[in-house]
Amino acid sequence: MDKRDEIKPASHRNERGLPALAAGALYLVATPIGNLEDITLRALRTLRECDVVAAEDTRRTGQLLRHYEISKPILSYFRFNEAKRSEEIIERLRRGEKVALVTDAGSPGISDPGERVVRAAMEAGFRVEAVPGPCALVAALTASGLPAEEFHFIGFLPHKSGQRRKTLERLRNLNATLVLYESPHRIEKLLTELNEIFPDRSVVLARELTKKFEEFLRGSPAELLAVSQARSLKGEFVVLIGAANPVS
Ligand code: SAM
Numbered sequence: 001m002d003k004r005d006e007i008k009p010a011s012h013r014n015e016r017g018l019p020a021l022a023a024g025a026l027y028l029v030a031t032p033i034g035n036l037e038d039i040t041l042r043a044l045r046t047l048r049e050c051d052v053v054a055a056e057d058t059r060r061t062g063q064l065l066r067h068y069e070i071s072k073p074i075l076s077y078f079r080f081n082e083a084k085r086s087e088e089i090i091e092r093l094r095r096g097e098k099v100a101l102v103t104d105a106g107s108p109g110i111s112d113p114g115e116r117v118v119r120a121a122m123e124a125g126f127r128v129e130a131v132p133g134p135c136a137l138v139a140a141l142t143a144s145g146l147p148a149e150e151f152h153f154i155g156f157l158p159h160k161s162g163q164r165r166k167t168l169e170r171l172r173n174l175n176a177t178l179v180l181y182e183s184p185h186r187i188e189k190l191l192t193e194l195n196e197i198f199p200d201r202s203v204v205l206a207r208e209l210t211k212k213f214e215e216f217l218r219g220s221p222a223e224l225l226a227v228s229q230a231r232s233l234k235g236e237f238v239v240l241i242g243a244a245n246p247v248s
Contacts, residue, residue: 014049021049022129023096026089026121028114030107030133034236035210036067038134044068046131050100054089056113057104064102077101079113086117093126100131107135111155111181137179140206140238143216147243150176157182157190164190168197178241187237188228194241195221202242208235 014020021027027046032038047053047070054077055061061074077085089099101108101117107130108114121128141148152174157164171178182190187205194203203224205217213235217224227233 018045021046021098022127023098024093025098025127025129026093026117027098027100027129027131028108028118029100029102029131030135031061031064031102031105033105033134033136033139033210034208034214036064038210039068040131040133043131043133044070046100047072047102049098051097052092052099054085054099054101054117056102060104061102077113077117082113082116086120089117090120090124090126093121093124105134105136107133110135110137134210136181136206136209136236136238139209140204140240141177141179144177144204144206144240145216145218146177146202146204146240148177150243152176152178154178154180156180164193165197168193172197173244175243175245177243180239180241182237182239184234184237187233187239188225190239191221191225191228194239195225198241201244204240205233206238206240207233209238211235 012020027050029043029046031043047065047068050072052073052075053061053065054075056078058074058076065072065074075085075088077089092099101114103112103114106112109118118128137153141151152171154167154171157167157180194201199221201221203219203221205224207217208214217227219227
């Protein structure tokens, strides 16, 4: 039997009749990607009822917790201390602690730290639960107007030009919507690359999702390149590229 099958769901309830958090469990809590209203009731309760919050940026998560009037010890867990901190988190789980993991924004593990401690917790036989919520790729894809039936998420492209081009070329014939994350200072570079590699595709730039200046820019790579040169686009972006042979 798989070790995980032995882990039973939490059965006891808290004082409000809601299922209590399980002792020795890791909770992956999605947090807002811009709009502070975008947090689930379960995410707030998990943050309130856990023993410790493992966070990518303790200062930023401190602000978020203060906003919701939650006071909790915060432990840093980011890309460069993932290995060491994973061990510490496993130790805490062993002591029966309930650990919530959050990143700066959105869903842990999606172009963000998380995977390592999830695997370590699973291998050590601990319960791991997602507390789902905001995720930039899902928000962008569902509002983009591009087919969402089959999509391929790349996360961030490599920084080096040759590797970026190779990755994009490898995906040229994939019959699915491509979704990627890009930083604002590389958006023009990306549109230039898309104009060379995918000149005839429909592209959507989903900018500043859930925030005051949210907008969706749609067009060919050449059209969007002209917009970005004219306006010098700022903020956070999800970039979506229509499939090679879209089904109508
Ligand atoms: N874990 C996050 C998630 O669930 O979406 C993603 C974290 S990744 C480090 C950050 C990237 O996500 C940004 O560079 C941008 O590409 C995208 N992103 C995050 N928030 C966004 C927003 N409000 N609007 C557009 N893109 C966003």
